[in-house]
Amino acid sequence: MAVRIGLVGLGAMGGSHLAAFREMPDVEVAAVCDVDPGRLTDGRAVEANIDAGAGETARISDLQTYEDFSRMLRRADIDAVDICTPTYLHARMAVRALKRGRHVFCEKPLALKASDARKAVREAQAAGRLLMVGHVLRFWPEYLMLKEMLDSGRYGRLRGAKFWRWGGVPGWGSRGWFQQTRLSGNAAMDLHVHDTDTVLWLFGVPLKVRSRGTVTPDGGVDYIWTHYEYDSDAVIVSEGGWLPGKVPFAMGATLVFERACVDYHMLREPTVSVYPAGGPAEHPPVPAGRGYADELRYFIECVRDGRPPDRAPAREAALAVAVAEAEVRSVKTGRASPVP
Numbered sequence: 001m002a003v004r005i006g007l008v009g010l011g012a013m014g015g016s017h018l019a020a021f022r023e024m025p026d027v028e029v030a031a032v033c034d035v036d037p038g039r040l041t042d043g044r045a046v047e048a049n050i051d052a053g054a055g056e057t058a059r060i061s062d063l064q065t066y067e068d069f070s071r072m073l074r075r076a077d078i079d080a081v082d083i084c085t086p087t088y089l090h091a092r093m094a095v096r097a098l099k100r101g102r103h104v105f106c107e108k109p110l111a112l113k114a115s116d117a118r119k120a121v122r123e124a125q126a127a128g129r130l131l132m133v134g135h136v137l138r139f140w141p142e143y144l145m146l147k148e149m150l151d152s153g154r155y156g157r158l159r160g161a162k163f164w165r166w167g168g169v170p171g172w173g174s175r176g177w178f179q180q181t182r183l184s185g186n187a188a189m190d191l192h193v194h195d196t197d198t199v200l201w202l203f204g205v206p207l208k209v210r211s212r213g214t215v216t217p218d219g220g221v222d223y224i225w226t227h228y229e230y231d232s233d234a235v236i237v238s239e240g241g242w243l244p245g246k247v248p249f250a251m252g253a254t255l256v257f258e259r260a261c262v263d264y265h266m267l268r269e270p271t272v273s274v275y276p277a278g279g280p281a282e283h284p285p286v287p288a289g290r291g292y293a294d295e296l297r298y299f300i301e302c303v304r305d306g307r308p309p310d311r312a313p314a315r316e317a318a319l320a321v322a323v324a325e326a327e328v329r330s331v332k333t334g335r336a337s338p339v340p
Contacts, residue, residue, distance in 0.1 A: 002028040003300050006076050006102070008069055008093065009084035010039040010060075012172060013107050013134075017082055018060075020293040027300055031064040031076035036174060040065040069093060073100045080130075080303055082296075083107060086174075087190060088183045091116040094131065098123045103130040105299045109193045110317045112185045114325055114340070117318035124314060132299050132309040133317035135197040139298065140291040142264045142272055145284070146253060147202055149262055155276070156258030160235035161202075163195040167249030169222075169242040186220025187242040188213070188328050189321075194251075195238040196327065197320040199228050206230050208338045209323065211330035213241070226327050229336070 005021055007014055007029055014034070021027045034040055040060065066072040073081070073096065080103035083093050091111035094104045104124070110133045111117035124131035137143045150158060170178040177183040184190045199206070206228040213224035223241030230236065252265040260276040270283040295312065302309045322340050330337040 002026050003080060003303050004028050004030040004078045005080055005082055006031040006033065006072055006078035007082045007084065008033040008072065009086075009107075010034040010036070011084060011174070014082075014084035016292055017084055017296060020290075020296050021082075023293065024297060024300060026304070029063060030078050031066060031072055032060055033066040033069050033072045035067055037067060040067065070096070073097060073102070079103060080105065080299075086177045086183055087185055088112055088177075091120045094120045095123045098127045098129050098131065101127065101129065103303050105132050105134065105296065107134045108136075108197070108317065109133070109185070109189055109321050109324070110314065111321055112182075112189060114318060114322035117321040121314045121318050130299075130302055130309060131314040132295075132302065132312055133314055134292075134295060135194065135201075135312055135317060135320065136291040136295050137194055137198050138201055138312050139289070139294040141286045141289040142266075143198060143253070144289075145272060145286060146255060146262065146264065149257075150202060150255065155260040155262070158234045159256045159258065161237075161253065161255045163198055163238040163253045165191060165195060165240045165249075165251035166223075166243050166247065167191075168245060168247045181216060181218045181220030184220075185324075186216060186222050187240065188221035188224050188331075189324050191242065192224050192226075192238065192240040192327075193320055193324045195240060196226075196324045197317070198253075199236060199238060200316060200320055200323065203228070203230060203234075203236060205319065206236070206323070206339055208336045209327050209330055210336040211327040213331040215332060221328050221331050224327060224331060226330075 007018055010032060018029060021029050064076055081097040083090055083106040090106050094106050097104050110120055208229050209226050211224055211226040213221045216222050225239045228236040250267050255262045260274055263273045264271055272284060272286055274282040298311060299309060326337040326339050
């Protein structure tokens with residue numbers, strides 16, 4: 001029997017999720033919800049900073065459509081809710097869906113505040129339902145390669161690692177919500193949080209963070225550089241933000257080991273290069289995979305099997321919000337910030 005999905009938010013990510021679900025034979029998108037009635041009639045695609053596979057249009061004429069999220073929860077025959085709305089709505093919508101007995105997949109970040117993220121995690125536990133957050137780099141082929149190289153120890157001890165991502169200020173998003181810190185958390189929470197979560201995934205929780213960046217007039221951080229302090233000699237840093245001008249979106253990482261340097265750059269071909277000590281550069285093949293589709297497939301498998309999504313546990317998504325909050329606090333105070 002197909003897992004029935006209620007998709008809320010038909011922007012760039014919602015369109016890509018709809019396209020991905022429609023490739024899965026054991027999934028039925030039974031209902032969609034968006035406050036913009038135009039998206040419910042023509043399913044027009046929305047621009048984003050990366051091609052997530054949405055295509056030119058998302059066919060929705062054969063689906064139940066709702067402009068009101070509460071009504072969809074009451075009336076639609078669905079097993080799970082996929083939340084692809086603006087960030088400030090994530091936690092409250094997740095809690096409402098969980099209270100109605102639905103499993104939840106939520107786009108990152110889980111919330112703008114760690115307290116709200118933790119509340120959603122507690123609600124999932126109380127309701128006995130699954131909650132997974134779309135920290136897609138945990139499913140991205142190149143980042144999975146980096147993790148395997150790190151875990152295997154094949155190049156010796158890690159000396160340092162840098163993660164980065166940036167692009168122009170988002171020109172998409174209804175009513176310019178990306179540019180309003182109270183709605184998006186600005187680049188520190190919307191964009192940089194990907195690398196914050198990746199650092200947690202690869203290295204665990206840091207003792208504290210030391211960040212520098214630029215603060216916008218409304219109190220957001222649109223460019224950030226962070227040193228994650230661990231009880232080890234390895235230097236772990238990340239950098240990212242929304243840059244002036246028409247800067248193309250890009251992301252990457254460099255890991256420096258005792259016996260090799262490994263470099264990933266999404267705009268380069270091949271994307272992954274290994275520079276071993278005393279030998280020529282190598283370009284290992286990247287395993288097949290599509291991050292967005294792979295994370296959704298994993299969520300569906302967890303729903304079907306009734307098992308927690310341990311590849312992307314919600315408690316770690318809440319922790320990513322807490323660490324990002326600490327980074328923003330460090331930028332504003334000019335001091336290292338402990339991780340709560």
